[in-house]
Amino acid sequence: MSKKSTRVDFACKALRQAIIEQALPPGTKLPEDELGARFGMSRTLVRAALAHLQSEGLVDAPPRRTATTAKPTLEEAKEVFEVRRTLERAVVRLVIERWRPEFGAELEGHVREEEAARKAGEAPVSIRLAGEFHVKLAEMSGNGLLRRYLGEVVSRCSLILALYGRPHSADCAVNEHREIVTALRGRNADAAIAVMDHHLGAVEHRALLDQGRDAEFDLGAVLSRYAEVVDTSNPPKVAPLPKRKTRAAK
Structure with missing residues (x-):
């Protein structure tokens, strides 16, 4: 380079x-x-x-x-979340197909980092770690292009949260991520996708409150x-x- x-x-x-x-x-x-x-x-x-x-x-x-x-406008923000839901569903299916016990340990370790940041009151770190949880999942899918696209979409969602959303809720992120890890361990793709959809719906709701700052x-x-x-x-x-x-x- x-x-x-x-x-x-x-x-x-x-x-x-x-x-x-x-x-x-x-x-x-x-x-x-x-x-x-x-x-x-x-x-x-x-x-x-x-x-x-x-x-x-x-x-x-x-x-x-x-x-x-x-x-981004509110309409553009909604389009970003539409794309993100599609990508995250694909990630869940691929991760379950490739699931190994060490995936669960790695994800749990990341959630513990999120919990530590929450307890320390480090909101910026919590925001970054919340997005990195999803990027880590995409890496586990084994698809480099999917990881790249999801990483960009997750970054855009952070920008949308800064523009329209309420202050970052670290408690919600940590608890919802724990639920996702539990669902992935169950190796039931439909059930895990339902949990992911619920989580993304909550994130979108927190993001699109039209409270410009x-x-x-x-x-x-x-x-x-x-x-x-x-x-x-x-x-x-x-x-x-x-x-x-x-x-x-x-």
Whole structure:
């Protein structure tokens, strides 16, 4: 992998996690100069990162305009959940076909991480772990393309929750995920799909409450924090920026 690709991937990972954990609310402006300075990248590489995130539905980057975190309409949000239900049903069937005892142990370990984050009051971590539970299931399906598509849809759902939903309910997520693991252990595809459908229905209900939010925060501080979270042994150099207040675009 080239040095340029590494920088783009690094920026994508940091921005993606910040969006998924709802640290960058929908509609947040993402100025190229600030992203470039924060991640030590040229404008060309910044645009490449934004284009990649746009392909995942997480960023809107129209030509000759400042990119923003995506702000899907309610109709678009409903379409995302329709696609997600179809993908998750396919995942359940494939995971049951390939089921091994270690799958149950791995999923239970993940649910324990969710429980620990809930008890610690770490809402952003709970949000990320809740989505990663479903991505982990997709990995167990053995279908790489299905894992990729579901991962993108799960990320979009996190964005929708940030835009329309009530604050993340870690209690609900943990309990519903435990029910899914129990259903998968039973190796009954129809029963497991019914449990998954119920869970996704609850997530969709929490997401589509049409309670649009507005948030004021320090963009530079958010970018710095998430650059540190995804830091590697050879991270790109990051230039310090003066703090300034940024309001999510309306």
